[in-house]
Amino acid sequence: MVSKLNPILVNTLLAFLCGLLLLWSSFAFPGLVRAMVDRWGAALYLPEIPALELRTLVQATGNWVMERKGLQARNGELELENLALRTALQQTLAPEPQSASEMIGARVTLRYPDAWWKEIRVNRGIRHGVRVGAPALSDGFIIGKVVRVGADYAWIELVTSSSFLLAAVVDDTWDLGVINGDDRGNIWLLYTPPEKEFQRGMIISTALVGDYLPPGIPIGKIWGQGELRDGFMPQKVVSGAHLTQLYTVQILHTGDAGGSSD
Amino acid sequence: MILSALAWLIQDFLQVLVTSLILTPEIFLLISLYKLVSEPMPQRRAAKWIWFVFCGGVLWDLRWASVPGVSGLLNVAALAAVCWVWGRTPAGGRGAVLFAAIAGGAHLFSGVIHYLAWASPGQAAMRTFAVQQLLMIPVLALLSAIYAFKASKTHV
Numbered sequence: 001m002v003s004k005l006n007p008i009l010v011n012t013l014l015a016f017l018c019g020l021l022l023l024w025s026s027f028a029f030p031g032l033v034r035a036m037v038d039r040w041g042a043a044l045y046l047p048e049i050p051a052l053e054l055r056t057l058v059q060a061t062g063n064w065v066m067e068r069k070g071l072q073a074r075n076g077e078l079e080l081e082n083l084a085l086r087t088a089l090q091q092t093l094a095p096e097p098q099s100a101s102e103m104i105g106a107r108v109t110l111r112y113p114d115a116w117w118k119e120i121r122v123n124r125g126i127r128h129g130v131r132v133g134a135p136a137l138s139d140g141f142i143i144g145k146v147v148r149v150g151a152d153y154a155w156i157e158l159v160t161s162s163s164f165l166l167a168a169v170v171d172d173t174w175d176l177g178v179i180n181g182d183d184r185g186n187i188w189l190l191y192t193p194p195e196k197e198f199q200r201g202m203i204i205s206t207a208l209v210g211d212y213l214p215p216g217i218p219i220g221k222i223w224g225q226g227e228l229r230d231g232f233m234p235q236k237v238v239s240g241a242h243l244t245q246l247y248t249v250q251i252l253h254t255g256d257a258g259g260s261s262d
Numbered sequence: 263m264i265l266s267a268l269a270w271l272i273q274d275f276l277q278v279l280v281t282s283l284i285l286t287p288e289i290f291l292l293i294s295l296y297k298l299v300s301e302p303m304p305q306r307r308a309a310k311w312i313w314f315v316f317c318g319g320v321l322w323d324l325r326w327a328s329v330p331g332v333s334g335l336l337n338v339a340a341l342a343a344v345c346w347v348w349g350r351t352p353a354g355g356r357g358a359v360l361f362a363a364i365a366g367g368a369h370l371f372s373g374v375i376h377y378l379a380w381a382s383p384g385q386a387a388m389r390t391f392a393v394q395q396l397l398m399i400p401v402l403a404l405l406s407a408i409y410a411f412k413a414s415k416t417h418v
Contacts, residue, residue, distance in 0.1 A: 011309035012342040015316040019338065022320060022331035033330060040324040047271060051278035058279075 090247060103137070103250040104128050109153065111246070117160040117185050120144070122249055125152045129253050135206070135213050137250045141240030142166075142206060142217045146251060156249065159187050159219065159239060167207040168219055170198060176207055179219055179237065185244075187219075187237040188226060194233035198222045204237055214252070263314055269293040270318050277326060285390055287398035288369050290318050291337055295365045296405045298341065299348050299356070300412060308345055315341050329379075336375055340368035358410035362402055369398050 026033045106122035124130050126149055134146045136156045144164065148155040157164050160181035168179045168189060175196055177189040189204060202222040208215035218240055226234035270290040277286045294315050298308065319334030327333065344364050351360060377391040 007305045007309040008312065008342065008345055011312045012338055015312050015338040016335060019316065019320075019331045019335035022334065023329065026329050026331060036330070037324050040321060044274065044325060048274065048278050051275045055279050055281075 102253050104130055104253050105248065106130075106136075106154070106251055107248050108246050117158060117181060117183050117243075118163075119147070119155050119157050119161065120246060120249075121153055121155050122251070123153060124251060125150045125154050127151050130154045130251050133213070135217060135252045137217065137252070138241035138243075138246055138248070140218060142219050143239065143241045143243060143246065143249060145213070154251070156251075158243065160185050160243060166213075166219075168204050169207040169215075170222070171203040171205055173198070173202070177204075177235070179204070187239055189222070189235040189237050191232050192235050194228055194231070196233075198225075198235055200224060263297075263311075266290060266294045266297060266314065266318070270321070274322075274325060284397070285394040287394055287401050288372055289401055290322070291315065291340060291372065292365055292369060292398070292401055292405060294318070294337070295341065295344050295368060296361070296409065298344060299361055300409055312338055312341055332376070332379060333372075336372040340372060344368055357413065358406040361409050362406040365405070366398065366402050369402070370395060373398075 104124050106124035106128075108120050109123045110121035112119075122136075130146055130149050132146050132149055135142050136144045136146065142159065144156040144158040144161070145166070146154045147157040158181065159166070159179060160183065162181055162183045164179070164181050166179040167176065169176050170189070170192075173196065175192055175198075177192045180188050180190050182188065192198070200222055204219045204222065206213055206215055206217040206219065220237045220239040220241075223236045223238045226236055269292075273286050273289040276289075280286060294311065298311055303311075315337040316334040319332075319337035320330050323330035323333045347364050348356065348360075373391055373395055377387060380387050
């Protein structure tokens, strides 16, 4: 009769019985169960070493990444703070420009980020002798010209502005051209003949074109050729002034020669 | 049985990796169930599997639970239930979907009993339980796909 019993059913019941016995013994003999747990844990120690090592590695990597992220964030904060402090220090330390007989010293008071290469505002205006069209210089190089002027302020259009146009001459060859910007920090000398070979480093200066702008004010140096356009070969020019760090400028005093203001 | 033993070790390996984070799915139980249904198995051999999964459950409890025997009992119950359902299903109906359903059901049953047996079945325990059941899905999908592939090869 026993042989006719379903072996799956019999073994299932026996296994259940063993399981219940084991459960009972785990409560009745906790010491025995603890000993079994310890022995089985010890037996698994070696096979589990790779997993433990991998886990440690993953945790260490995670910690490293988190720490690095935190340090980077902190570094960014410190850099910003440092920049702000340095800018404040420079503005404080920058001496109030002295007005020479022909030059009006002015401090840059505003430079919009979205018009970074187009214009700046300075703290000198009509009352100080600033007139529209007057050239502005930095480090002895022309950096723009006054386009609007108030009683105590003036707006200077930079040479890097796309609307800036200024007649210029290559000092070494006497070739004439027009200085123009592109609103992205570049300066070009336009309308130069393509057959002319300009050398890198040749000085560009202002040409005589008006009352407010005397000739011979240096603008910058030729840096390279552009692409042939409309039969002319534009020349890339680098300004002699540090256009990214304009804290003070000199505006040429043009007397009472006229000019509009706003 | 070698494959199931390996599955036990893999499950243990993964549990070591994710200890205190989540519970690994019952890979050992799922692969044992897969082996049981994927090969023609005489009753005497199936009876050996019952003891095999029982031992696997007891060893799992000895490693990861304070009360040995619960997993062994649950594994045996799951295996017996699967055997019973599988044996009473006509050969034409024994497909991957049925396997996925009964193996998934067995896994869910085991998970629920373990969840209820935990000392503090709170929100964290519920989350652990849910994640374990979700992690079971890809394992079960893989085993079902293998079963379907093997079945299509056998029938062709």
